[in-house]
Amino acid sequence: MNTENLIKELNFRAIRSSGAGGQHVNKVSSKIELTFDLNASDELTDEQKELLVKNIANRLTKENKLILFCDESRSQHKNKEISIQRFLEVVKKGLIIPKKRKPTKRSKASIKKRLENKKKLSVKKSSRKKPDLE
Numbered sequence: 001m002n003t004e005n006l007i008k009e010l011n012f013r014a015i016r017s018s019g020a021g022g023q024h025v026n027k028v029s030s031k032i033e034l035t036f037d038l039n040a041s042d043e044l045t046d047e048q049k050e051l052l053v054k055n056i057a058n059r060l061t062k063e064n065k066l067i068l069f070c071d072e073s074r075s076q077h078k079n080k081e082i083s084i085q086r087f088l089e090v091v092k093k094g095l096i097i098p099k100k101r102k103p104t105k106r107s108k109a110s111i112k113k114r115l116e117n118k119k120k121l122s123v124k125k126s127s128r129k130k131p132d133l134e
Helices: 003-008 046-055 076-094 108-126
Strands: 011-015 031-037 065-070
Touching (some): 003 076, 046 076
Antiparallel strands (some): 011 031
16 A cells, blocks of 8 residues: 555535634635545455454445545645545554464463462451340
């Protein structure tokens, strides 16, 4: 996977940022909306696309599009760079294949130790009870 070719598949749109900011905010579109169409991507293989759909499903739209917003900076170019970095991080994390969990068996010594501790605790708690007079 070549990141430069992947970046070329991104679509950017500059929109007005929300919130306070005075006179400047009303005339400048500094917020960046990054969209990436997963199905239309030529850079990713089918296996990678399936893996991304599975791993980042909560961030995708119904049409398998990833949309990221960035309005951290007052500069449109800086916001574009930040959104590209975030996109690459999301894709890298989404392509990681989790390791299979190997179930382990407790050792006999650890089972014995646990049972002994339970016994000690039960004796300690039973000694706190009021004695039976009958």
